[in-house]
Amino acid sequence: MTEGKKKTTVKTSPKEKNTEEMVTVFIMGKAHKVPSKATIMGAIEYAGYQIKRGAGCREGFCGACATVYRLPGDYKIYTGLACTTLVEEGMWLSQLPALPAQKAIYDINKVKPDVTAFQKFYPEVFRCVSCNTCTKSCPQDLEVMDYVQAAIRGDIGKVMDLSFDCICCGMCAIRCPAEIVQFNVGLLAKRLYGKYLNPKSKQLDKRIKEIRDKKYHKGYLELMKMDKKKLEKEYYARDSEA
Amino acid sequence: MYPEYMHPSLKKVEQTRNKRFELAKSGKPVFPPMSAEERDTVLHKFHPDYKSDARRKVHIGPNKGEVITSEVADILESHSRIDPSLFDLSSPDYETDILIIGGGGAGCAAAITAMQEGSKSVVSTKLRLGDANSMMSQGGMQAATSVTDTPTRHYLDAIGGGHFDNKPELVRALTEDGPEIVKWLENLGVVWDKDDEGNLQLLHGGGTSRRRMHSCRDYTGAVILRTLMDEVRNHPDKITYLEFMPTVELILDSKGRVAGGILYNMETEEYFTVKANATIIATGGYGRLHIRGFDTTNHYGATADGLIMAYRAGARLLYMDSVQYHPTGAVFPEQIAGFLITEKIRGAGGQPVNKEGELFVFPREPRDVESSAIIRECYEKMMGIKTPSGRLGVWLDSPLIEMLQEEGYINKQFPAMHRQFIHYGIDITKEPMLVYPSLHYQNGGIEINDKCETNLPGLFVAGEASGGVHGRNRLMGNSVLDYNVFGRRAGLNAAAYIKSVKLGPLSLQHVSDYEKALKDAKIKTNRIAPVLLPSYTPENVRKRQLTSHYEGTLR
Numbered sequence: 001m002t003e004g005k006k007k008t009t010v011k012t013s014p015k016e017k018n019t020e021e022m023v024t025v026f027i028m029g030k031a032h033k034v035p036s037k038a039t040i041m042g043a044i045e046y047a048g049y050q051i052k053r054g055a056g057c058r059e060g061f062c063g064a065c066a067t068v069y070r071l072p073g074d075y076k077i078y079t080g081l082a083c084t085t086l087v088e089e090g091m092w093l094s095q096l097p098a099l100p101a102q103k104a105i106y107d108i109n110k111v112k113p114d115v116t117a118f119q120k121f122y123p124e125v126f127r128c129v130s131c132n133t134c135t136k137s138c139p140q141d142l143e144v145m146d147y148v149q150a151a152i153r154g155d156i157g158k159v160m161d162l163s164f165d166c167i168c169c170g171m172c173a174i175r176c177p178a179e180i181v182q183f184n185v186g187l188l189a190k191r192l193y194g195k196y197l198n199p200k201s202k203q204l205d206k207r208i209k210e211i212r213d214k215k216y217h218k219g220y221l222e223l224m225k226m227d228k229k230k231l232e233k234e235y236y237a238r239d240s241e242a
Numbered sequence: 243m244y245p246e247y248m249h250p251s252l253k254k255v256e257q258t259r260n261k262r263f264e265l266a267k268s269g270k271p272v273f274p275p276m277s278a279e280e281r282d283t284v285l286h287k288f289h290p291d292y293k294s295d296a297r298r299k300v301h302i303g304p305n306k307g308e309v310i311t312s313e314v315a316d317i318l319e320s321h322s323r324i325d326p327s328l329f330d331l332s333s334p335d336y337e338t339d340i341l342i343i344g345g346g347g348a349g350c351a352a353a354i355t356a357m358q359e360g361s362k363s364v365v366s367t368k369l370r371l372g373d374a375n376s377m378m379s380q381g382g383m384q385a386a387t388s389v390t391d392t393p394t395r396h397y398l399d400a401i402g403g404g405h406f407d408n409k410p411e412l413v414r415a416l417t418e419d420g421p422e423i424v425k426w427l428e429n430l431g432v433v434w435d436k437d438d439e440g441n442l443q444l445l446h447g448g449g450t451s452r453r454r455m456h457s458c459r460d461y462t463g464a465v466i467l468r469t470l471m472d473e474v475r476n477h478p479d480k481i482t483y484l485e486f487m488p489t490v491e492l493i494l495d496s497k498g499r500v501a502g503g504i505l506y507n508m509e510t511e512e513y514f515t516v517k518a519n520a521t522i523i524a525t526g527g528y529g530r531l532h533i534r535g536f537d538t539t540n541h542y543g544a545t546a547d548g549l550i551m552a553y554r555a556g557a558r559l560l561y562m563d564s565v566q567y568h569p570t571g572a573v574f575p576e577q578i579a580g581f582l583i584t585e586k587i588r589g590a591g592g593q594p595v596n597k598e599g600e601l602f603v604f605p606r607e608p609r610d611v612e613s614s615a616i617i618r619e620c621y622e623k624m625m626g627i628k629t630p631s632g633r634l635g636v637w638l639d640s641p642l643i644e645m646l647q648e649e650g651y652i653n654k655q656f657p658a659m660h661r662q663f664i665h666y667g668i669d670i671t672k673e674p675m676l677v678y679p680s681l682h683y684q685n686g687g688i689e690i691n692d693k694c695e696t697n698l699p700g701l702f703v704a705g706e707a708s709g710g711v712h713g714r715n716r717l718m719g720n721s722v723l724d725y726n727v728f729g730r731r732a733g734l735n736a737a738a739y740i741k742s743v744k745l746g747p748l749s750l751q752h753v754s755d756y757e758k759a760l761k762d763a764k765i766k767t768n769r770i771a772p773v774l775l776p777s778y779t780p781e782n783v784r785k786r787q788l789t790s791h792y793e794g795t796l797r
């Protein structure tokens with residue numbers, strides 16, 4: 001065998017069957033024995049569910065798999081991504097199939113990159129009571145409350161920076177007593193920063209103009225005419241920048 | 243945390259690190275890049291595509307007689323989910339200008355562009371909008387924007403990487419539109435990595451001779467796609483997106499023009515008909531077919547649906563004999579097996595090394611060559627490291643990056659990667675990662691021209707579902723560019739095309755004809771496609787699922 005495993009098995013579901021340590025988890029209240037090393041997503045599938053909602057990228061980028069859980073003898077509500085969080089003995093879990101969240105409609109060409117953007121489109125931001133629940137519920141460990149506070153100050157750059165790695169799973173929004181949809185605030189800030197505040201590249205504009213002026217047209221025609229042999233020669237002889 | 247028994251090997255990686263650091267700093271290649279002959283040898287001996295049963299002949303349809311990837315041939319030789327006789331096409335449930343199938347990067351770019359051209363669209367998508375491979379790209383997007391670079395040099399790199407099989411007009415479109423795309427995305431609000439003067443940060447990728455990788459930290463795909471999605475959502479009057487409503491067949495009109503599709507509500511199990519003057523397929527790739535049993539980097543819905551729909555309707559496929567395995571998928575810990583370790587790690591100076599801590603390949607060969615070299619190191623030279631579950635892998639030395647760049651670089655540039663491993667007690671600023679090739683990308687697809695047209699009038703294709711742009715091997719950073727360039731072109735050209743279309747009566751005759759062709763070719767199978775979702779149900783559960791009839795994973 002020089003390659004992948006022969007049998008199609010999922011990466012998040014465990015393979016070694018009998019030798020493995022098992023734990024009991026409660027999936028939406030129902031007890032299932034699952035391998036102790038499984039991710040929550042792997043455990044749900046191991047138990048026999050065909051996931052429809054609740055899985056997207058399966059690698060921690062899309063936020064489709066938001067999960068809430070409690071652990072035995074502990075009053076706390078925990079949040080996590082099913083695709084990257086491991087199960088624990090006695091875990092009581094449920095996925096959040098979808099999340100009601102307000103998203104403002106705007107013409108990005110007409111929004112000013114300052115505090116007025118939040119005043120106009122997400123005024124609830126100003127209701128933040130600084131309880132920090134959003135930060136505590138973020139599976140990405142982002143400083144969510146800090147970026148909400150930055151939004152209140154109109155510091156778009158800070159909101160962009162602190163919310164950069166947000167995957168929009170919605171855990172903050174569902175826990176927020178001020179009913180803010182933090183991830184949409186972050187998204188608006190990122191767009192405003194990218195469009196208006198990130199310093200512009202002059203070289204980029206120059207290159208675009210060159211292309212519009214057909215500077216590379218002849219070069220293209222030559223390359224496109226070359227047969228494989230000639231192209232191969234050009235390709236292997238090309239220099240490389242460090 | 244790495245198990246005890248790996249510690250001696252980890253020690254060796256540490257011991258050779260200084261030597262390799264000096265080598266990297268010298269500016270010379272850290273390992274001699276392979277010649278054309280060497281590439282050829284390693285590919286033929288070790289690339290999974292060259293295994294004897296990796297490919298087979300397809301017996302029906304437009305590519306009949308051609309030898310293609312076996313799992314794809316299986317999908318093409320399968321039954322439809324629907325019985326055409328049950329559908330009344332005279333009063334469609336939705337009517338729109340353009341049906342866009344797939345709500346990933348290419349689909350969103352097409353919807354926005356078509357909207358700007360004044361066209362309305364319905365976007366049918368399988369999961370939520372944006373649950374797509376496009377959400378996951380970390381490394382970045384190529385575009386020839388720097389002073390030292392030119393679009394024609396980008397052309398040469400791309401066509402060489404693709405083994406000179408790429409369609410020239412498509413490579414030109416890809417590379418010549420590149421800089422414009424950087425600007426277009428910035429105008430929509432994408433936050434590119436830049437220095438304080440506004441110079442774009444540029445890195446190398448596999449097979450690039452100039453630094454031209456643009457990024458948004460290591461959430462490049464997420465930042466771009468969320469920007470596009472936000473724009474889509476800002477135009478509810480022009481763009482209607484339907485989630486958990488995949489398309490399962492195309493509809494044709496009496497003149498053989500593509501005129502919409504049949505959508506399946508995965509939750510209520512109803513079917514809906516959409517009539518559209520033009521249709522764009524943007525369904526992405528096929529990683530979830532787990533070709534040759536490989537783990538995959540792909541999202542949950544990557545099951546080649548667009549290919550089979552288009553094929554049944556008569557569209558030609560191109561280069562479906564070549565599969566891309568990403569050189570560096572995670573092999574340890576088990577829970578993240580197959581997860582992508584972005585090529586940007588190597589672009590920033592990370593090196594693949596064997597169990598002795600020695601380099602064995604130039605870190606930035608084109609992907610198929612790099613993958614083959616890793617497989618050779620593991621299975622011929624036996625210089626790999628075994629995981630507790632018996633897989634083999636090689637080290638990808640990330641701590642070296644901190645030495646080459648600066649301390650804190652990994653946390654700043656690779657937060658996603660860092661996070662993924664820290665969950666399992668592995669700090670990649672201090673310890674290397676264990677990697678092995680993972681099923682990554684569909685190199686070929688539905689053949690298009692530089693207007694995204696296919697051989698079927700009214701059918702446009704963009705993104706990973708299309709074939710020809712990358713030949714038989716795509717370079718990193720060229721497919722994020724691809725879905726933007728061709729997503730836009732598809733939207734633009736579909737919007738222009740519909741101006742002169744008057745559809746005739748709608749028909750699903752091609753689905754019935756295809757069923758007959760299966761029968762005539764004496765193909766007996768209970769396979770059903772589109773697959774829609776993979777099944778990860780364990781055997782013991784499946785034995786109890788005694789409902790008499792399933793269609794794939796779904797009723």
Ligand SMILES: Cc1cc2nc3c(=O)[nH]c(=O)nc-3n(C[C@H](O)[C@H](O)[C@H](O)COP(=O)(O)OP(=O)(O)OC[C@H]3O[C@@H](n4cnc5c(N)ncnc54)[C@H](O)[C@@H]3O)c2cc1C
Binds near residue numbers: 525
């Ligand atoms: C982990 C990872 C990292 C990557 N990193 C990079 C990188 O750094 N640089 C780079 O250039 N490329 C990268 N790529 C490749 C690149 O991201 C993809 O090739 C590209 O995003 C494909 O875009 P797309 O729009 O064609 O497909 P996708 O983004 O996959 O979108 C397809 C959409 O169609 C939907 N769909 C599927 N079937 C149906 C159906 N029957 N009906 C309706 N909808 C359907 C899917 O669910 C999905 O939403 C990476 C890919 C992966 C998986």
Ligand code: FES
Binds near residue numbers: 055061063081082084
């Ligand atoms: S499935 Fe995408 S974040 Fe978990």
